[in-house]
Amino acid sequence: MATKLISVASEKGGVGKSTTAVTLAAHLAEHGRTLLVDADERLHSAWKWTTKRDDYAGWPFDTVKYADFNNEMASPYDFVVLDTKGGEGKNELTALSEASNLIIIPCKPDGLSADGLVETLQPLIAGGITNYRVLLTDIPPAPNSDGLDLRLELDAAGIPMFAHGIRHAVAVSKAAREGIRIRDVKGDRYAKLVWMDYELVCREVLRHV
Ligand SMILES: Nc1ncnc2c1ncn2[C@@H]1O[C@H](COP(=O)(O)OP(=O)(O)OP(=O)(O)O)[C@@H](O)[C@H]1O
Ligand SMILES: [Mg+2]
Numbered sequence: 001m002a003t004k005l006i007s008v009a010s011e012k013g014g015v016g017k018s019t020t021a022v023t024l025a026a027h028l029a030e031h032g033r034t035l036l037v038d039a040d041e042r043l044h045s046a047w048k049w050t051t052k053r054d055d056y057a058g059w060p061f062d063t064v065k066y067a068d069f070n071n072e073m074a075s076p077y078d079f080v081v082l083d084t085k086g087g088e089g090k091n092e093l094t095a096l097s098e099a100s101n102l103i104i105i106p107c108k109p110d111g112l113s114a115d116g117l118v119e120t121l122q123p124l125i126a127g128g129i130t131n132y133r134v135l136l137t138d139i140p141p142a143p144n145s146d147g148l149d150l151r152l153e154l155d156a157a158g159i160p161m162f163a164h165g166i167r168h169a170v171a172v173s174k175a176a177r178e179g180i181r182i183r184d185v186k187g188d189r190y191a192k193l194v195w196m197d198y199e200l201v202c203r204e205v206l207r208h209v
Contacts, residue, residue, distance in 0.1 A: 006209060010084075011087060012112070016166065017040075018049065020201075022036065023195070024104070031078070035064065035073070037080060039084050041067065090121075093132070094127065103131065106136075109150040110146065117154070133162050151165070169182075
C-alpha cells in the first residue's frame with residue numbers, strides 16, 4: 001500500500017500534539033510499518049520521549065528528526081506520522097493538508113486552547129478542505145463538562161472531529177518523562193484507559209486515510 005502521511009498540527013502550543021503523534025504511531029504500527037518524524041526542532045519532545053531509554057523495547061516504530069528525513073526514506077513505510085512544532089495558521093494548515101493524507105488537530109477543552117480554533121479552521125471549510133479532524137485531548141472527567149461543551153461548539157461550527165476524545169490522565173506526562181508507552185505506566189488504571197482512547201482514535205484514522 002502507498003505510504004500514508006498523517007500530520008499532527010495546531011495553532012496553539014501544548015495541546016497534545018507530541019503525545020498524539022507518539023501514541024498514535026505506536027497504535028498504527030500494529031497495522032503497518034510506521035515512521036515517526038519529529039519536526040519540532042525547538043523541543044524535539046517526540047524524539048526525546050521515544051529514544052530516552054535503550055533498555056526499553058516498547059516502541060514498535062522508527063523515529064527520525066525532520067532534519068535527518070528525506071522523502072525517499074518514507075517509501076518503505078505504510079504510515080508516516082509527522083509531529084509539528086505548532087503555531088500553524090490557516091496558510092500552513094492548507095499547505096500541510098495538501099501534503100498529508102490526514103491532519104490531526106488536537107485541542108484541549110480549556111478556554112485558551114479552544115480560543116480562535118473555529119476562526120482558524122473556518123477558512124479550511126470554506127476552501128473545501130476536508131482532510132483534517134480535530135481531536136479533543138486532555139478532557140477533564142465528569143462532572144466537568146468542558147469537553148462536551150467544546151464538542152458541541154465545534155459541531156455547531158461544522159468542524160470535523162474525531163468521535164472519540166482523549167481523557168485527562170497524569171500517566172501521560174509520566175510516560176513521557178520515563179520514555180515509555182502510556183500503557184506501560186505502572187499502578188495507574190487511567191494509563192490503560194488513555195491508551196484505549198488512542199486505540200479508538202487510531203481506528204478512526206485508518207478509516208480516514
Ligand atoms: N490526555 C492527557 N492527559 C494529561 N496530560 C496531557 C494529556 N495530553 C497531553 N498532556 C500534557 O500536556 C502537555 C502538552 O502535551 P504535548 O507535549 O503532547 O503537547 P504539544 O502540543 O506537543 O506541545 P508543544 O506545542 O509544546 O509541542 C504535556 O505536559 C502532556 O503531558
Ligand atoms: Mg510537541
